Amino acid sequence: MKKVKGFLFSGVHAGLKRKRKDVGLIYSLSEASSFAVFTKNKFKGAHIPVSKEHLKSGTSRAIIVNSANANTLNGEKGIKDAMRMTEITAKLLKLNKEDVLVASTGVIGVPLPMKKIEKGIKLAVSSLTKNGTSDFEEAIMTTDKVKKEASTYFRYKGNEIRILGMAKGSGMIEPNMATMLAFIVTDARIELDVLRRMLKFCVNRTFNRISVDGCMSTNDSVFIMANGRSGSPRIDRGKSFYMFRDALLEICKDLSFQIVKDGEGATKVIRIIVKNAESESFGKDVARRVANSNLVKTAIYGEDPNFGRIIAAIGTLSDKVREDIDVSVGEVIIIKNGRVVEFDRKRAKEKLKKDTVEIIIDLKDGNKEVEFLTSDLTEEYVVINSRYTT
Secondary structure (H helix, E strand, C coil): CCCCCCEEEEEECCCCCCCCEEEEEEEEEEEEEEEEEEEECCCCCCCCHHHHHHHCEEEEEEEEECCCCCCCCCCEEEEEEEEHHHHHHHHHHHHHHEEEEEECCCCCCCCHHHHHHHHHHHHHHHCCCCCHHHHHHHHCCCCCCCCEEEEEEEEEECEEEEEEEEEEECCCCCCCCCCEEEEEEEECCCHHHHHHHHHHHHHHHHEEEEEECCCCCCCCECCCCCCCCCCCCEECCHHHHHHHHHHHHHHHHHHHHHHHHHCCCCEEEEEEEEEEEHHHHHHHHHHHHHHCCCHHHHHCCCCCCCCCCHHHHHHHCCCHCCCCCEEECCCCEEEEEEEEECHHHHHHHHHCCCCEEEEECCCCCCCEEEEEECCCCCHHHHHHHHHCCC
């Protein structure tokens, strides 16, 4: 992985978890255009209003993150603690508190242990390094089994522009967005308005099209920082716009896939492709009905070709769906013109044995195509979520 110029990272153990790292820090050596999108859940984590306020300037220098505690439903104390995290970080880095963004993830309804947090922030600042991405990725994990990272680069007018994305997320995954935090940094030079448009476009086509369990989180956040240190000309609305947007979309797609693959208890990724929808919005609605059907998810886990469950899930949209749709699993057509057809069950079962199972739905009602990711549902998911706080 090529290093994104002008960014330092760290991840440390502050005692919020028994052993693993739990406080992470991203620091830009210069001012960075910054933007973020957040959960639509009514009950938001305290870091969200604080970060929103600090993002009003359109720039930032650092993001301080803790795991193991969501700092949600803690009232005014939660807001003050989130603000205090930015103040401590700013003082140690010799910044204004408005230059620091904040994020939290973990158990809901428990006050932040601020003595441990302060100790962790001090250690995180002293541990900053350009090679600290792996430590940062560990520090933001909750029930994740693996670290999640994606990177890419492209050349623009003789300069190499690099993008790095890091994320956490495993359970409580459902648009909008998922129980996830994602942090994207780039050394590109980009106008803030362009950066906003790009991130919203990419999030709507990736993080907002994944589901593990249909449960929307209180703390979902996707941050992006662009510090301009690549030396390239400013990315505007011309050819460079699409070059950067495509690269950013690649990062978001990669991280989204990794989140679903690491879904709590998951053994398979289910890729749902809805073709010929009247609109992207309706195509996403259809895909989500299938993605959030526990009957579909358990059938895929059991590699059981009980495909009536797919059509039943689609049918919950009632008169909005044509009766002559087609459905296939991989290349195996199972529903043709709204009727079950004779299919090779052995071949279909072989498709279900794959790590990634494709369900293709042709609505025959337009020209829009939507891809949506989900995972199977297993006994391990129940075990993990029945013991989460104990």
